[in-house]
Amino acid sequence: MELDYRGKHVLAPMVRVGTVPLRMLAAEYGADITYGEELIDHKVVKCFRQENEELQTVDFIERDTKEVVFRTSSEEKHRVVFQIGTADPVRALKAAQLVQNDVAAIDINMGCPKSFSLTGGMGAALLSKPDLVHDILTTLKRNLNKPVTCKIRLLKTYEDTVELARRIETTGVSAIGVHGRRIADRPRDPAQWDGIAAVVSALSIPVIANGDVFEYEDFQRIKDSTGAASVMVARAACWNVSVFRPQGKLPWEDVKREYVKKSVLWDNDIKSTKHELKEMIMHYSCLEFAEGKSLNKCKDNADLADMYGVRDFYDEVQRLRSKRRNAFPAVTETFV
Numbered sequence: 266m267e268l269d270y271r272g273k274h275v276l277a278p279m280v281r282v283g284t285v286p287l288r289m290l291a292a293e294y295g296a297d298i299t300y301g302e303e304l305i306d307h308k309v310v311k312c313f314r315q316e317n318e319e320l321q322t323v324d325f326i327e328r329d330t331k332e333v334v335f336r337t338s339s340e341e342k343h344r345v346v347f348q349i350g351t352a353d354p355v356r357a358l359k360a361a362q363l364v365q366n367d368v369a370a371i372d373i374n375m376g377c378p379k380s381f382s383l384t385g386g387m388g389a390a391l392l393s394k395p396d397l398v399h400d401i402l403t404t405l406k407r408n409l410n411k412p413v414t415c416k417i418r419l420l421k422t423y424e425d426t427v428e429l430a431r432r433i434e435t436t437g438v439s440a441i442g443v444h445g446r447r448i449a450d451r452p453r454d455p456a457q458w459d460g461i462a463a464v465v466s467a468l469s470i471p472v473i474a475n476g477d478v479f480e481y482e483d484f485q486r487i488k489d490s491t492g493a494a495s496v497m498v499a500r501a502a503c504w505n506v507s508v509f510r511p512q513g514k515l516p517w518e519d520v521k522r523e524y525v526k527k528s529v530l531w532d533n534d535i536k537s538t539k540h541e542l543k544e545m546i547m548h549y550s551c552l553e554f555a556e557g558k559s560l561n562k563c564k565d566n567a568d569l570a571d572m573y574g575v576r577d578f579y580d581e582v583q584r585l586r587s588k589r590r591n592a593f594p595a596v597t598e599t600f601v
């Protein structure tokens with residue numbers, strides 16, 4: 266069934282943070298739609314698809330480096346959104362075609378203000394190129410069998426933002442994410458919810474409002490204030506992903522342990538897991554304290570399991586994995 270973008274709580278795309286453990290945990294706590302981190306089309310097109318029976322995942326692996334660029338599982342197929350960084354319709358299509366059968370939707374990043382994106386003509390650089398935006402989105406819409414969306418920032422004026430959003434709507438996208446900040450705004454600057462409201466009033470397609478949702482109550486506050494169909498949260502979820510729980514956040518110590526368990530379960534890349542744990546520690550404590558120093562020394566998921574007191578869980582996962590390994594001695598590769 267096609268993804269419905271109304272009335273949804275959404276985990277925002279976050280580089281290095283939005284890998285499989287955080288997405289799975291977000292969904293467990295109540296997220297309906299979970300975006301993966303932005304992946305650049307140049308890198309995605311160099312990947313092949315591989316089913317990993319032992320982990321029960323689908324992996325997209327870079328041919329030369331053998332790095333797992335994107336890991337997902339059928340468990341999240343109906344809610345995971347694959348976000349692409351691109352400046353080229355043909356390359357974006359090639360990347361999207363590789364993953365489309367394993368994800369719920371494809372999103373194009375049109376909001377990243379980092380110089381890496383801007384110099385490559387990607388992310389927020391697209392905001393000033395409406396013809397290219399149109400080309401990318403129509404190419405994807407015509408050739409994919411999954412919903413296509415994009416995520417923008419506010420432009421200099423609300424009128425300019427609305428004009429671009431209207432143009433985007435004509436491409437037939439299923440929804441549009443709007444981060445209520447301009448390119449020059451810093452994360453500490455308040456998000457302008459009335460800018461999002463201006464887009465909502467001008468469009469008929471669902472708008473996903475994004476910016477400054479920190480508590481569960483904020484989901485409703487931003488909806489009431491903007492009229493948006495759905496709400497997306499980034500930093501608050503990075504710091505404590507239980508923000509999606511209607512009953513309120515759990516203590517961050519508990520969430521951290523659950524996150525480590527998910528990282529063990531999905532054999533997450535250690536760099537990504539450590540990055541997310543550091544984000545949590547920096548927010549609630551300080552990396553200079555003992556925990557931060559011990560975390561730095563962790564070399565793999567086994568070290569993390571020891572550090573966070575989940576060694577029994579780790580051992581049980583390894584036992585099940587070796588059972589599966591014996592049942593499925595070979596993995597299935599699909600070269601595209």
Ligand SMILES: Cc1cc2nc3c(=O)[nH]c(=O)nc-3n(C[C@H](O)[C@H](O)[C@H](O)COP(=O)(O)O)c2cc1C
Nearest residue numbers: 277278279280302303374444476477478498499500
């Ligand atoms: C660690 C981090 C990584 C991010 N990576 C991405 C990304 O890959 N793609 C994207 O469109 N936005 C990215 N963003 C922006 C967020 O998706 C979101 O638009 C922004 O943080 C505002 O939402 P918030 O106020 O809930 O944090 C990132 C933000 C953070 C904090």
